[in-house]
Structures are given as C-alpha cells and as structure tokens.
Amino acid sequence: xxxxxxxxxxxxxxxxxxxxxxxxxxxxxxxxxxxxxxxxxxxxxxxxxxxxxxxxxxxxxxxxxxxxxxxxxxxxxxxxxxxxxxxxxxxxxxxxxxxxxxxxxxxxxxxxxxxxxx
Amino acid sequence: xxxxxxxxxxxxxxxxxxxxxxxxxxxxxxxxxxxxxxxxxxxxxxxxxxxxxxxxxxxxxxxxxxxxxxxxxxxxxxxxxxxxxxxxxxxxxxxxxxxxxxxxxxxxxxxxxxx
Numbered sequence: 001x002x003x004x005x006x007x008x009x010x011x012x013x014x015x016x017x018x019x020x021x022x023x024x025x026x027x028x029x030x031x032x033x034x035x036x037x038x039x040x041x042x043x044x045x046x047x048x049x050x051x052x053x054x055x056x057x058x059x060x061x062x063x064x065x066x067x068x069x070x071x072x073x074x075x076x077x078x079x080x081x082x083x084x085x086x087x088x089x090x091x092x093x094x095x096x097x098x099x100x101x102x103x104x105x106x107x108x109x110x111x112x113x114x115x116x117x118x
Numbered sequence: 119x120x121x122x123x124x125x126x127x128x129x130x131x132x133x134x135x136x137x138x139x140x141x142x143x144x145x146x147x148x149x150x151x152x153x154x155x156x157x158x159x160x161x162x163x164x165x166x167x168x169x170x171x172x173x174x175x176x177x178x179x180x181x182x183x184x185x186x187x188x189x190x191x192x193x194x195x196x197x198x199x200x201x202x203x204x205x206x207x208x209x210x211x212x213x214x215x216x217x218x219x220x221x222x223x224x225x226x227x228x229x230x231x232x233x
Contacts, residue, residue: 043226044226
C-alpha cells in the first residue's frame, strides 16, 4: 500500500519563529501531486500549498514553502514568521490512481499538531 | 464562494440505527469522496464516486454504503451504526482528471457519536 508518514505528531514554536514539518511518502507513480492541508480548530480543511512531482522548483505561497526531494520521497513544509493563526493540524497528502478511468484519490498522513505559542 | 456542505456538524445516534450523512457541493465537480478521520490514523477513504450513480470502495468500506443520485449530492449510509463508527466524517469533492492538481474542497465535517 502506498503510504504517507508524518513522524512528528506534535510540535510547538514561538510566534514569529520558523518551523518545518516533515513528510515522507511512498509511491510507484512517476507523476503525482503533493499537498499540505491545514485543519484549524474550526475543522475546515484548507489547502496550504501544492507541488507537482514533475516540477523541480519548490512551491511557495507567501510564508509557506516546501522542500521537495523526489528521489528521497520527501516533502517538508516550512512556515516562516509563524503566527497564532497557524495553530492547526497539518496533513501531508499525495494523489494516487484509484480507477481505470484515470481518477485519483488523496492519501493522507496521520497529521502533525502545530501550536504557535504567543 | 464555492462550498461543500455537510448537513450536520454533530450527530448522536444509537447502536443499530440507520444513519445518513449528507453532503452537497455547488462546484459541479465530478468526483466526491467520504473520508473518516480518527486521531493517530489521519484520514482514511471510505467510498468515492466519479459520476452520478457510480461508486467505488475505498480503503475501509465495511459497514458503510453510499448513494449518488444527483451530481451535487453524495450520501454516506451506516446501515446499522456501531460504536466503532464513532468518528469525524469528512466529505470532499474534486474536479475531473485533468485538474487533479486543484486538490480537494472539503466540507466542515460531521462528528458522529454512536452510543
């Protein structure tokens, strides 16, 4: 089975610091998408950032960036200048095929609970 | 603003009851999914549908069924609720294959407690 591993169940950092969340995955596909989702206490899953495996350049979205190492199957998320609103559960996920029609599903990791300390 | 709406935020049901969890999306997405979220286990796929009246089993379909009579609505059915089905249930939708990089849009979840 293809899997996603998030080895840090919980992390906490001081406000304004930088934090990196790790994620490794296992897939036999050559092209796929990788995602980081954020789930705050409101429970609404929010897409933070995405990366296409064919693209070597690491994706960035404002304070959020990734370090994508395809050969190592690693996809870490860096949050710079962390803010109180970044407190949430963070899930790493990637696409894998689920049907003969080319449809795909997202396979998720177990999540990292991040707390930003004032 | 595009939306995936789950009919109930909290639900308490008794063991053996038939339970319906409803999900409606307004984005004209072909694909819809039901996930279950449990602490330490992440999100696990129960069922998905890529067209009206089409459904496929995910990773943990036992004890569940689904219905998709209209494109915008995807229902999860617990035929006879059991206590081990106490969980958070998340519905999601996504565009067709060529736009898979768009990811999913999620509903805000239904926390189901079976007593």
